[in-house]
Amino acid sequence: MSTDKSPNQSEGVDTDLIKALVGQASQPEPSRKPARGPRTKTRLMVPPNPPNLQAQSEVESNPPAAPPAALVPETATHEAAPPDAPAPGIAPPPAEPAPDPGLAWLTSMACSEGGEARRSSLLAQALVGFTPLAEDLAKLEAEARQLAKHANPEVAGEARRLLLRMAEFEPSVVMIGQVKAGKTSLVNAMIGTPGLLPADVNPWTSVVTSLHMMPKGKEGAERAAFRFFDEEAWSNLLQRGGRVGELANRAGANAELEKVRGQLEEMRERSRQRLGRRFEMLMGQSHDYEEYDQALIERYVCLGDDFWDRTDTSRQRGRFADITRSADLWLNRRELPMSLCIRDTPGVNDTFMIREQITIGAIRGSKLCVVVLSAMQALSSVDLGLIRLISNLRSRDIVIFVNRIDELEDPATSVPQIRESIEETLARSEVPKGVRIIFGSGHWAGHAFGEDLGGIGADSANALVSYAAATPGPEGETADALLWRLSGVPELYAVLAERVASGAGQSFQARIGTSLKNLTRTIDAMKQAAGRQGADPIQGLPANPPVDVTKDIEKLEHEAVTSLTAQLCDARRGFAGRIDRARHTFISRATAALLDHLDRHGETTVWSYDPVGLRTLLRSAFQVHLRDMLRIGEDMYYRTACDLSLILATAQGVEAADDIVAPPPLPEAPPPLALGQTIALDLRGSWWSRFWRRKRGYEAYAESFAQLIEEETSPIIDGLCRDTAERFEGDIRATLIEFVQSQGRVLNGLSRAASAPAVPVGSER
Amino acid sequence: MNSQVQPHRVRAGSAVPRPKPRIALLGEFSAGKSTLANVLLGQNVSPVQVTATQMPPIWYSHGKPACTGIRTDGSEVPVPGANLTSEVLDGVRAVKVSMETEVLQFCDLIDMPGTSDPNLSMPTWEAMLSVIDGVIWCTPASQAWRQSEAALWEEVGGDLADSSMLLVTRMDKIADAGNRARILERVRRETAGSFSTILGISLTEALRAGRDDALLEACGGHAVAQALMEMIHRAERRAPLRASGTGSSQ
Ligand SMILES: Nc1nc2c(ncn2[C@@H]2O[C@H](COP(=O)(O)OP(=O)(O)OP(=O)(O)O)[C@@H](O)[C@H]2O)c(=O)[nH]1
Ligand SMILES: Nc1nc2c(ncn2[C@@H]2O[C@H](COP(=O)(O)OP(=O)(O)O)[C@@H](O)[C@H]2O)c(=O)[nH]1
Ligand SMILES: [Mg+2]
Numbered sequence A: 001m002s003t004d005k006s007p008n009q010s011e012g013v014d015t016d017l018i019k020a021l022v023g024q025a026s027q028p029e030p031s032r033k034p035a036r037g038p039r040t041k042t043r044l045m046v047p048p049n050p051p052n053l054q055a056q057s058e059v060e061s062n063p064p065a066a067p068p069a070a071l072v073p074e075t076a077t078h079e080a081a082p083p084d085a086p087a088p089g090i091a092p093p094p095a096e097p098a099p100d101p102g103l104a105w106l107t108s109m110a111c112s113e114g115g116e117a118r119r120s121s122l123l124a125q126a127l128v129g130f131t132p133l134a135e136d137l138a139k140l141e142a143e144a145r146q147l148a149k150h151a152n153p154e155v156a157g158e159a160r161r162l163l164l165r166m167a168e169f170e171p172s173v174v175m176i177g178q179v180k181a182g183k184t185s186l187v188n189a190m191i192g193t194p195g196l197l198p199a200d201v202n203p204w205t206s207v208v209t210s211l212h213m214m215p216k217g218k219e220g221a222e223r224a225a226f227r228f229f230d231e232e233a234w235s236n237l238l239q240r241g242g243r244v245g246e247l248a249n250r251a252g253a254n255a256e257l258e259k260v261r262g263q264l265e266e267m268r269e270r271s272r273q274r275l276g277r278r279f280e281m282l283m284g285q286s287h288d289y290e291e292y293d294q295a296l297i298e299r300y301v302c303l304g305d306d307f308w309d310r311t312d313t314s315r316q317r318g319r320f321a322d323i324t325r326s327a328d329l330w331l332n333r334r335e336l337p338m339s340l341c342i343r344d345t346p347g348v349n350d351t352f353m354i355r356e357q358i359t360i361g362a363i364r365g366s367k368l369c370v371v372v373l374s375a376m377q378a379l380s381s382v383d384l385g386l387i388r389l390i391s392n393l394r395s396r397d398i399v400i401f402v403n404r405i406d407e408l409e410d411p412a413t414s415v416p417q418i419r420e421s422i423e424e425t426l427a428r429s430e431v432p433k434g435v436r437i438i439f440g441s442g443h444w445a446g447h448a449f450g451e452d453l454g455g456i457g458a459d460s461a462n463a464l465v466s467y468a469a470a471t472p473g474p475e476g477e478t479a480d481a482l483l484w485r486l487s488g489v490p491e492l493y494a495v496l497a498e499r500v501a502s503g504a505g506q507s508f509q510a511r512i513g514t515s516l517k518n519l520t521r522t523i524d525a526m527k528q529a530a531g532r533q534g535a536d537p538i539q540g541l542p543a544n545p546p547v548d549v550t551k552d553i554e555k556l557e558h559e560a561v562t563s564l565t566a567q568l569c570d571a572r573r574g575f576a577g578r579i580d581r582a583r584h585t586f587i588s589r590a591t592a593a594l595l596d597h598l599d600r601h602g603e604t605t606v607w608s609y610d611p612v613g614l615r616t617l618l619r620s621a622f623q624v625h626l627r628d629m630l631r632i633g634e635d636m637y638y639r640t641a642c643d644l645s646l647i648l649a650t651a652q653g654v655e656a657a658d659d660i661v662a663p664p665p666l667p668e669a670p671p672p673l674a675l676g677q678t679i680a681l682d683l684r685g686s687w688w689s690r691f692w693r694r695k696r697g698y699e700a701y702a703e704s705f706a707q708l709i710e711e712e713t714s715p716i717i718d719g720l721c722r723d724t725a726e727r728f729e730g731d732i733r734a735t736l737i738e739f740v741q742s743q744g745r746v747l748n749g750l751s752r753a754a755s756a757p758a759v760p761v762g763s764e765r
Numbered sequence B: 001m002n003s004q005v006q007p008h009r010v011r012a013g014s015a016v017p018r019p020k021p022r023i024a025l026l027g028e029f030s031a032g033k034s035t036l037a038n039v040l041l042g043q044n045v046s047p048v049q050v051t052a053t054q055m056p057p058i059w060y061s062h063g064k065p066a067c068t069g070i071r072t073d074g075s076e077v078p079v080p081g082a083n084l085t086s087e088v089l090d091g092v093r094a095v096k097v098s099m100e101t102e103v104l105q106f107c108d109l110i111d112m113p114g115t116s117d118p119n120l121s122m123p124t125w126e127a128m129l130s131v132i133d134g135v136i137w138c139t140p141a142s143q144a145w146r147q148s149e150a151a152l153w154e155e156v157g158g159d160l161a162d163s164s165m166l167l168v169t170r171m172d173k174i175a176d177a178g179n180r181a182r183i184l185e186r187v188r189r190e191t192a193g194s195f196s197t198i199l200g201i202s203l204t205e206a207l208r209a210g211r212d213d214a215l216l217e218a219c220g221g222h223a224v225a226q227a228l229m230e231m232i233h234r235a236e237r238r239a240p241l242r243a244s245g246t247g248s249s250q
């Protein structure tokens, strides 16, 4: 090709140029950066004067006067036109063609009485899903309450400990998503107070805000606590980079950490200047309030990008937001059957990337995540990166909420299309199957509580009409109930209730249930023993010879923990071996593929290799280890329970039975978040191709490749071992120790009571 | 319709050829690039949908109505009636559309596939980008200018800054005028210097406005048209400064 072809350019672009571009692009080229060489251009001629807006057109078909944007679309409709007629199956709008048919229709519908009553009934209706779990927990609580009245102080104390744990039980849901997806608005609607947390059209939330909802029977003071950063928390922000950017293949991902560091330093410097001496004083402190409102919250959790440049009048907003690390608000929600915490987070993918780092930190401690997407751009590569980051949580712990469906012109048609597109993309990615996708609108939900339903806006009301027709509700549904249902919030709550029940709820119930059972069984066994000797130990009549099982319990504890530790240690060695083998298998497979590529294509074309295999190998190695640990723990718990039963039987002279004391349930394994970390091969973009281009010579490739994998996988493996496996080992051990000790306390208490009721607790005879 | 364009045939009677700046419509998927193309062309040619449109770049230029798909190997596929559906475009890596529409007398328009689409392969995108003269970057008002856009523009924008426009679309979804202004203000501050113009528009309203001047003014269409012409002007002025030749692809 040469520039001489240019004369053809006056009529259409040179097709050859497009062909060249297409051909060029067909070579493997993982870098997204266009070749920065000379830009190609088919002709080099100084252009004549630019046409002005009134340029005479030479084309008859287009009248000349109008600027380009003024051209009339010739083919009429774009997508579906906004519905201007009611869809079948719902009440028709007024006969006159109103200017805003959706609004007219909505306001013509019956509406339940506003205010507190409506809010309460809508919330209660959405939250019913939590009732079964709440009832189960209430039964356990009643049982514990009964035992807490027990005459024996150790038994009562043990029961009170359990009651305390039940009072503290508060499953949590963390809401994450891109900046301005509508998380805060959705959270506001979910808690039934639109406007409590400040929302805005520009990036705003900058602090993880935990809303602790206190249910009926657990009401308390509605208060607020804001904690400030300290040095350690700030540096943690940088350390625990979750690397969403890399997982999302976001441009410039390799330089992001540097950028975040820069932003953080700048922010701290400016905060320091702004707050002067108070800066140091506030570090690590917290501010507590007996009451709160939106303005107060705004001072701590909202940060606009112009914050430091603003003049003093608006400084109250976000007054401390740049140094606030976390916000906790407590609110009474009698409609809720049990305690629940909802966490609002700063958005990811904002240019102020500190927000993203803060959110990633919040995900780590959370088991149940709602990923909020915007219907307008559902599941972009950043959303997918975020989902991949948390996808090592089991799939039941991720829910996708596609927000802002009110902004779709025709949700009835678009929602199924969007769903299909999300499902297709998820199926193609490494994300576990079965992620639930819910559609809705925080905007609709927020307005369902208000007096003026028409406040949703004309376009939004038209969308509502279209959507209502496609998803008919119950007979006689009022306008507010319709808005609430189509907002998706009730459905979201129903799914969350289900997942809380089968997740955190179930394991908590099992743990408390076993403790209670062991407590009653121990009491029963003692009663039985005493009964045989004609005395009731609980009544405190002396019957048995004095028994002190402290020594036995201590010995048992020591032996059990030693044995458990030794076994876990073996398992860990096995794990390390498997990891090593996995790494080698992958390296040799990949190196073979690499050499094959070099043989065939030489070294000028860039090679890429899918790292999925490595992750799969690591994941399965980890799963084997997890199973090992669970088996060891289970076995040890069982043996310890038998031993405890035996101690009890011996001490009380009852018939030896293995099963007086039941083993506690195993703790839940922490999710292997480290597996979600990026490895260099994921970066089809800049990093990897630069590595490629730097290297010369076949052996160099193979060798540095192996080294690269070695280096890149080390943090993942460290993460798996330290953050996940070792933490789990610790949990298994802690549960065992707690089990033995609490049994010991009760046993001792009861036997002391049985042998010497008159003597104060704790003294020996 | 002449579906096969003969690139090497010099048209009899054609006027002195004029170079036309190539303006690429860029942005994340669903930002409104294709809607904008249709607004500018005055016809619905670019397919528009609520999910990511898996469409190769569509290169619009002035000429007798024709539409051709181009495959990787350079072979051409006629697309009758410019009906751009995925079945027709199987294996096609770029589409060339000629139309006798006013705007195309001033520039070529390239409707690009949206970025941030997890299913997008970037190579065609990059190749196309290497030959363009100006950019209209579309970003939706409700989530305007996020890191994924800013970082990508930082990588590819480079010397295009003075012939590029940032278009904040979907302005109709921001009900409050004060909020619309605040969004533009923030985006201006954040992109300082990397675009020559920043404007807001409601593309759906521009489409509906047709030739109604008052409506076009209200939705932001007029300002965009004006800015586009100025941009073309600047792109033409800077064109000779750039390196020559199409041969850089080897
Ligand atoms: N139409 C519509 N607007 C919404 C919806 N959800 C939120 N908005 C609006 O979108 C803007 C952003 O909402 P926020 O709730 O602040 O979004 P966010 O995700 O919390 O944003 P950051 O905290 O800054 O990341 C506000 O102006 C909301 O009123 C929705 O479902 N529909
Ligand atoms: N309300 C509104 N919708 C828009 C606007 N611009 C685009 N859309 C809608 O956004 C969706 C995606 O538009 P499209 O042009 O296909 O985006 P592309 O992927 O960037 O080409 C379509 O449903 C459009 O109708 C706008 O300015 N206002
Ligand atoms: Mg927010």
Ligand SMILES: [Mg+2]
Binding pocket: B033, B034, B035, B046, B047, B048, B053, B055, B111, B112, B113, B114
């Ligand atoms: Mg498009």
